[in-house]
Amino acid sequence: MGLLSGTVFDRPPHCERCDLPETECRCEPEPEPPKVWKSPSKQTARIAVENRKHGRRVTVIRGLSAADTDLPELQTLLKNACGAGGKLDGDVIEIQGGQLERIRLELQSLGYRVRG
Numbered sequence: 001m002g003l004l005s006g007t008v009f010d011r012p013p014h015c016e017r018c019d020l021p022e023t024e025c026r027c028e029p030e031p032e033p034p035k036v037w038k039s040p041s042k043q044t045a046r047i048a049v050e051n052r053k054h055g056r057r058v059t060v061i062r063g064l065s066a067a068d069t070d071l072p073e074l075q076t077l078l079k080n081a082c083g084a085g086g087k088l089d090g091d092v093i094e095i096q097g098g099q100l101e102r103i104r105l106e107l108q109s110l111g112y113r114v115r116g
Contacts, residue, residue: 038068040111047107047116049098059103061093063115074110081106 015025046063061078064071075093079086082102086095095103100116107114 035070037070038065040069041113043068044113044115045107047100047103047114049100056096057098059095059097059099061095061103061107062091064091064093064112066091077110078103078106 013022014020015022015027017027018025020026043065044063045061047059047061050058050060052058059082064074071088071091071093075086075088075095078093078095082095082097082099084096084099086093088094104114104116
């Protein structure tokens with residue numbers, strides 16, 4: 001007899017809706033609720049131009065949370081507006097080149113508060 005035999009941890013998991021074992025359950029998965037993003041007017045983006053090695057310049061956008069903003073879509077929009085490449089690194093968007101003014105105008109037109 002094992003340490004956990006006869007307890008909840010010894011039994012196979014069951015479905016909460018039909019109470020069948022999960023291997024036999026035929027319930028449809030519940031759809032995830034749609035993601036609600038925070039309003040751009042309530043967020044402040046901090047933008048700056050940084051110099052990287054070999055003299056390359058990168059415009060960096062910080063201060064926008066991935067939980068409150070659709071960062072991949074915003075990054076694509078900014079890359080298209082600047083005609084440049086870039087990447088998303090956690091909560092930081094990087095756009096190639098010194099694109100400070102273009103990015104500032106684009107973010108302001110979307111409703112974001114901008115510093116930098």
